[in-house]
Amino acid sequence: MQQSLDIARETLFAPAGIGESELEQVFSRLMAPSVDTADLYFQSSRQESWVLEDGIVKQGSHNIDQGVGVRAISGEKTGFAYSDDIVMPALLEASSAARAIARGGQSGSLKAWHQGRGLGLYAPMDPLETMSAEQKIALLREVDAEARRQDPRVEQVIVSLSGLHDVVLVADSDGRLNADVRPLVRLNVTVLVAQNGRRENGSSGGGGRYGYEYFLEDGRALGYAREAARQALVNLEAVDAPAGTMPVVLGPGWPGVLLHEAIGHGLEGDFNRKGTSAFSGRIGERVASEYCTVVDDGTLANRRGSLNIDDEGEQTQCTTLIENGILRGYMQDRMNARLMKMQSTGNGRRESYAHLPMPRMTNTYMLNGPHDPAEIIRSVDRGLYAVNFGGGQVDITSGKFVFSASEAYLIENGKVTRPVKGATLIGNGPDVLTRVSMVGNDMALDSGIGVCGKDGQSVPVGVGQPTLKVDALTVGGTS
């Protein structure tokens, strides 16, 4: 962590000549007797993306952004201002604006600066520099060729490669300084296929907090190409999806978007403090079958949803949300934890310095259960087997959630039979997991593709689960 703090000071403080005495000056402007806590979030991020289409690399972009967000909290009130210029006059002006939510004069209570705790889950490096431009382009071309090699019905291949180098430093009114250098890479492939006038698409991808070499290891990138083509070709054969309520078996990995929507958002601290979640006040109650244990874990090495520290400078942790079916805990940021007299769980996250932090998920997944996945399929007389999904959405107040299958099959007499078209599944968060009657022993995490949106802010997240069976879920097909 010392290395991250050194990098962050060099990147964020040195150009503006900011040191501890300048920080003290800012905090003495920011603090008032009725301000409970305040923090500064310094950020510098550099992002690139390359896109291949029609067999050529036709687009590339490069983006630099930096700035500082200034927040003052007084009870349940938050004052917030930010500047995309990290210089002392802008910091002081933003501090005056942010503290205006609180009345009263100056107060000078400042504690000695000290470094906060953090994890070392990924290397503090710049992923954009881990490959030359020539190598990045060669990688895109290889992925394109691999996808086209799969089948003559492949018509169009779109490959994108992106990298982010994010340096953050959090200084708070407790005198804590903490920093994180966060690499993030992503590769995505979309394949369009056509046969007798019918067209379909498939897509695949992955990534994490690595350098770009991650995509070359174990032939990962080429694997995404084959997977995208395979999905598109399966969809060419798909018949209309069924409509109605039936048993649904969800495959391992990314179908864990079920957990993210059905229970994850509803267990975020802000909604529960406000009493607006369908899970409010239900800790200790049964909300799932005995086979279900679900955690939110920000501490997995190199995962897309992992963080050494959250965006409030708190070390991330593994939080048990549901244990053997019983609701155990919420995900908290500092403000909501304080107001609920709980502890932060290291889930305070924000899209950037220009956004306020709030409780957000990291990597949310269900632990293994006792069942053999083949046995789970065999147990279904007539139902749906869904192995891949697009996105989902939830209304945390009514508890209703959806997630949309992009690859699914009918199960007939205990066997997986025909592929069916994509369909949206809809259910009720507080009771869907009580209908989970079987949980497999094949837990997998997704490949590193998740983006979660809340209040207009996007953050990278992960999900995962073993194969599982929901006895009754509504499938939104047409037949």
Next chain:
Amino acid sequence: MAETLIKNTTGTLPGESELTLIVEQVLDEARRQGASDAEAAVSVGTGLSVQVRQGEVDTVEHQRDRSLAVAVYFGLRQGTASSADFSPASIRATVEAACAIARHTSEDPAQGLADPDRLARDIPELDMYHPWALDADRAITLALEAERVALGADPRITNSDGAGVSSNSGIRVYGNSRGFIGGVRSTRHGINCMVIASDDQGMQRDYWYTVNRVPGELEPAEDVGRKAAANVLRRLGSRRLGTRKVPVVFQASMARGLLGQFVGAVRGGSLYRKASFLLDQLGQPVFADWVTLTERPHLSRALGSAPFDHEGVATRQRDLVAGGVLQGYVLDSYSARKLGMETTGNAGGVHNLLLHPGDKDLDGLLAEMGTGLLVTEMMGQGVNMVTGDYSRGAAGFWVEGGEIAYPVQEITVAGNMKTMLRNMRAAGNDVDIRGAIHSGSILVDEMTVAGE
């Protein structure tokens, strides 16, 4: 009630001439670094937003955003870069980054600036800039008013997700190396409120919002609160439905989304990639024969107005669909060249696309439907743009004999977009203009509803 002392307003914007100068610096720098062509957009936005909840201030946010985006061309190769820093050193570095990318991209015959004869010459004044002398105290007072009315409307309204007031001003200047330079100044203000009602079956939430370029044209805060309350109360007691095939009315705000999906299918990017369910449909009937969709980019004060598009191309009024027949596509220069066509001035999207309304209001549409589903909320993505397959989560009301019978939830609505557009039977006159697509409610014959 208000516990704030902030007196500063949303801040002032730089002048158009100041940003024009920056655009010129960027274009000069690109030329200096050897680019054969370049284009740049510089924008600055400033805003204030407050959120209150349960009669207290929740957040007060001051926004100020800047961005500079540049695209450079070396013949038929392109590179782009962006930054939030307008300093000369940053301009140089940003142009360098774009040039470095252009050295590695491939030659693409469709690449390049908009054709010079399509660039806007006369820039119409569209009256889009109406700053609001709003300080945080006043914003908080308005938000509290909206929430107070909503919370006081009925004892079953037990909680609040809060009410908010926001005011944003922005200026964007675009220029390119063929001599075009133009700026647009605009404002956008809003009031919103979301409340929660509960009964023995659980909680429901719903909301209302108003948004306008002109502060005086916003709905009064108490009306926002009253409508939020009415919306949430009527959802209490929601039931599920059995699986069935029925006609569906998409309430205006949802109908706008449906038309947005149609626009996605006739957008150049979807067409040249052949990732659209409306390939090769130009001149063909894609909607029911009564449907006309007109794009009106020069409407005074409207949210989707634009004197020129993101490439400087003149925008103009046109029928996208007339008598149900597709009259054109939604193209920028790049996708137009890929398709062997001309740009339609839609770099950045459609501008005030209006579905010509019918003569009935929503109640009239429900009467015409007779028995079926009124959809007031949709969840999830659930639209396959390649095939048109449509399957989304929904909530709304079961309608019998033209009258609302009871609220419904936890159901899906499914069909195929191609059939849905052809099966549109009527549009209401309850036109919702809170965005770039303007539409009343839409009645669609027979869709599959899945539930219990």
